[in-house]
Amino acid sequence: MQKKIKSKLSNHHYVADAAIVWCYDNRFWKSFGKLLEKEKLKHFDPIVIAGGAKSLASPAKKSEREFLLKQIELSIKLHRTPRVILMNHADCGAYGGLKTFGNDVEKEFSTHEKELGNAKKMIQKRFPKVRVDIIFVNFTGITFIK
Ligand SMILES: [Zn+2]
Numbered sequence: 001m002q003k004k005i006k007s008k009l010s011n012h013h014y015v016a017d018a019a020i021v022w023c024y025d026n027r028f029w030k031s032f033g034k035l036l037e038k039e040k041l042k043h044f045d046p047i048v049i050a051g052g053a054k055s056l057a058s059p060a061k062k063s064e065r066e067f068l069l070k071q072i073e074l075s076i077k078l079h080r081t082p083r084v085i086l087m088n089h090a091d092c093g094a095y096g097g098l099k100t101f102g103n104d105v106e107k108e109f110s111t112h113e114k115e116l117g118n119a120k121k122m123i124q125k126r127f128p129k130v131r132v133d134i135i136f137v138n139f140t141g142i143t144f145i146k
Pocket residue numbers: 023024025050051052089091092093094
């Protein structure tokens with residue numbers, strides 16, 4: 001006998017309020033929910049990968065950047081997504097954790113600020129009509145970076 005879990009879903013297509021590039025570190029998942037709630041994001045396309053925006057700003061391989069840009073492109077094409085939110089977070093393993101910054105949270109923040117700024121420019125260059133927000137998430141909350 002097959003195991004089956006019932007789940008009744010809407011089959012209607014949607015326009016996404018945002019594509020959200022998020023690191024899969026589970027410690028920050030509660031913040032993801034908070035972001036959805038506070039920004040009133042009803043329909044969204046989560047693009048969940050280790051390091052969040054790192055694959056745009058400082059990928060280990062160029063193919064990582066192209067893969068992520070393609071995912072964003074598809075979100076825009078399939079769900080007419082007008083907004084991209086790029087997230088990086090504190091103590092991210094993809095960046096080597098807080099210890100990489102000598103346990104200096106300000107040094108860590110300024111590095112992520114630069115990384116997210118560079119990633120934002122890449123999105124704006126490739127998709128000029130899309131609004132891009134960059135955020136840094138730590139253990140106390142979510143910071144929108146200008
Ligand atoms: Zn991470």
